[in-house]
Amino acid sequence: xxxxxxxxxxxxxxxxxxxxxxxxxxxxxxxxxxxxxKYGEGLIFLMMLxxxxxEKSHEKITAKLDEKxxxxxxxxxxxxxxxAGIYLCGADRGYSSASxxxxxxxxxxxxxx
Amino acid sequence: xxxxxxxxxxxxxxxxxxxxxxxxxxxxHLYFYWYRQILGQKVEFLVSFYNNEISEKSExxxxxxxxxxxxxxxxxxxxxxxxxxxxxxxxxxSTSTETQYFGPGTRLLVL
Numbered sequence: 097x098x099x100x101x102x103x104x105x106x107x108x109x110x111x112x113x114x115x116x117x118x119x120x121x122x123x124x125x126x127x128x129x130x131x132x133x134k135y136g137e138g139l140i141f142l143m144m145l146x147x148x149x150x151e152k153s154h155e156k157i158t159a160k161l162d163e164k165x166x167x168x169x170x171x172x173x174x175x176x177x178x179x180a181g182i183y184l185c186g187a188d189r190g191y192s193s194a195s196x197x198x199x200x201x202x203x204x205x206x207x208x209x
Numbered sequence: 210x211x212x213x214x215x216x217x218x219x220x221x222x223x224x225x226x227x228x229x230x231x232x233x234x235x236x237x238h239l240y241f242y243w244y245r246q247i248l249g250q251k252v253e254f255l256v257s258f259y260n261n262e263i264s265e266k267s268e269x270x271x272x273x274x275x276x277x278x279x280x281x282x283x284x285x286x287x288x289x290x291x292x293x294x295x296x297x298x299x300x301x302x303s304t305s306t307e308t309q310y311f312g313p314g315t316r317l318l319v320l
Binding site for chain 2: 127129131136137138139140141144184186188195196197198199200201202
């Protein structure tokens with residue numbers, strides 16, 4: 097079965113600094129998702145990547161999928177307190193539109209003022 | 210912006226009792242899911258539902274669990290006889306193509 101490893105498990109960053117979170121798969125990814133979860137709340141969709149080498153940005157968050165489609169990174173530029181939360185990567189098998197998402201353990205991000 | 214909604218936000222129940230968790234998916238979506246997250250653990254897939262039947266279910270989704278779409282808008286998860294280990298956050302999700310949009314979750318506590 098597909099396993100997703102996220103690193104680091106937790107991260108404390110000074111406000112204004114950049115940071116990167118990584119997600120590595122044991123198998124080739126079909127669809128790679130990034131979600132953000134505030135503590136004890138729901139999952140907020142950030143981005144989905146499908147093609148090798150693909151990169152997407154939304155505001156100050158950029159996600160990339162490597163050419164081999166086994167690793168993704170999420171980069172936040174000039175971090176703000178609003179970026180604090182748990183970042184989850186997830187992957188689907190791509191067999192159909194109903195494919196389940198397998199999630200990583202998450203990276204807990206704290207922003208220090 | 211359309212969103213997935215879930216009720217109740219919190220539910221406390223006694224072990225052995227039945228609970229029904231409710232979800233209203235985004236209106237034009239066709240695929241529906243339940244996931245759960247035990248405190249401090251990963252978000253885990255429970256079941257997917259399409260065209261009024263289960264598409265896939267995980268090992269967790271045993272005979273104590275059932276799902277239903279009783280009308281054109283609601284999607285429910287029923288746990289027939291709750292156990293202590295069913296205490297978790299339960300998330301509903303829906304999609305029309307690929308991206309799954311999640312609801313805010315129902316926090317279930319079984320005492």
